[in-house]
Amino acid sequence: MNAIITATELASELAGSATPVLLDVRWQLGGPSSRPDYEAAHLPGAVFVDLDTALAGTAGPAGRHPLPDVAVFGDAMRAAGVRADRPVVAYDGGLGWGAARAWWLLRWAGHPDVRVLDGGLSAWQAAGGEVTDTIPVPQPGDFRPAPGALPxxxxxxxxxxxxxxxxxxxxxxxxxxxxxxxxxxxxxxxxxxxxxxxxxxxxxxxxxxxxxxxxxxxxxxxxxxxxxxxxxxxxxxxxxxxxxxxxxxxxxxxxxxxxxxxxxxxxxxxxxxxxxxxx
Structure with a gap:
């Protein structure tokens, strides 16, 4: 399975029956939270995931973005609607770093089907993809992290x-x-x-x-x-x-x-x- 997905491919999957869970992981190093940007415009159904709180632990001797507590990470993913039997697509503002962090953590934690939207939100919009300011309320997921699937x-x-x-x-x-x-x-x-x-x-x-x-x-x-x-x-x-x-x-x-x-x-x-x- 390819680790990335194009905007055109994602649009096709979203129109089908096995639609992926969408995670908006917009983030900038040292900058303010990107949540306001998410609230202004995001892919329909996408849930915002804060990298600094959900995808990383507290900064300290282990680094600025150490591994998150597994229980905290699992709670955040289930709250976002992540299921073990449903594909996940992560995207960000276009640089790809935030989405890649989500991809890596989910794969490391044992999720079998995770991809990154190549080009992020900008590629989606350039391809004519719809955006919305409606904040979704996802059904809780069932994903339980099992760390160790990636080295x-x-x-x-x-x-x-x-x-x-x-x-x-x-x-x-x-x-x-x-x-x-x-x-x-x-x-x-x-x-x-x-x-x-x-x-x-x-x-x-x-x-x-x-x-x-x-x-x-x-x-x-x-x-x-x-x-x-x-x-x-x-x-x-x-x-x-x-x-x-x-x-x-x-x-x-x-x-x-x-x-x-x-x-x-x-x-x-x-x-x-x-x-x-x-x-």
């Missing part, structure tokens, strides 16, 4: 994988090199990690994914192929989920280090590499 890395796992496999750093190249660090304690990267900015996974307009063959070629040039052991990290496990999604589109399974650089760099005892090379 997860700890800080120790990430360090070891960087030595024996391929660990991709999904942040901007300047942060990888350590030239700038606008958020975390220190700049640089995990020794052995390869720079692979998430922004290079999408089309020139920054919204839809590049074609699967292009993504496969890009990742292969970085050493990430279907027969390699591949892991991903970013700043706090959000854009990294988008990278894991892009890898899935390319046919390359990958593990996510959720704590990512926000957890790694918080401990002064952990080594830091700087410059353009893995180190």
């Amino acid at each position: 997860l890395l700890t800080a120790k796992d990430a360090a070891e994988l960087a030595r024996r496999g391929v660990l991709l750093d999904a942040r901007a190249a300047a942060r990888y090199r350590g030239d700038v660090e606008p958020i975390d304690r220190i700049g640089g990267h995990i020794p052995g990690a390869v720079s692979a900015p998430t922004t290079e996974n999408v089309s020139p307009d920054g919204t839809t994914f590049r074609a699967a063959p292009e993504l496969a070629e890009r990742f292969a040039s970085l050493g990430a192929t279907a027969d390699a052991e591949v892991g991903v990290y970013c700043g706090s496990g959000v854009s990294g989920a988008h990278q894991v999604l892009a890898l899935a589109v390319a046919g390359v399974p990958a593990a996510l280090y959720v704590g990512s650089w926000s957890e790694w760099s918080a401990d002064p005892a952990r080594p830091v590499a700087r410059g353009p090379q893995p180190g």
Whole structure:
């Protein structure tokens, strides 16, 4: 099953009998809640999911967006109408990071059928899709998280994988090199990690994914192929989920280090590499 769905494909499914649950996961790093944007206009039937409260735990030593409490996550998904036997489609404002975080968490928690709307709300509207300001009241779902369906890395796992496999750093190249660090304690990267900015996974307009063959070629040039052991990290496990999604589109399974650089760099005892090379 493809991990992404086009606006045209989604419109067709919504007109059928087995309609997917729609999750609106609009989010911006450090910005205000996107709930007002959702209330103004969203896909009919879509339920708003707040990334910072439903898809992440409290920021701390484990990172800015650590794994949420499983019970809290399960409650949020059931309140949104998520069922174990019904497909789910997540979307956001177009960047794809918030939707990818929802996709990754649901897949990690055992949901078998989750996709991201490629291009998000903007692609939906560009294709002539309807939007509404009507807030739905979904029937409670029955989804019960069973964590472990997708691989997860700890800080120790990430360090070891960087030595024996391929660990991709999904942040901007300047942060990888350590030239700038606008958020975390220190700049640089995990020794052995390869720079692979998430922004290079999408089309020139920054919204839809590049074609699967292009993504496969890009990742292969970085050493990430279907027969390699591949892991991903970013700043706090959000854009990294988008990278894991892009890898899935390319046919390359990958593990996510959720704590990512926000957890790694918080401990002064952990080594830091700087410059353009893995180190």
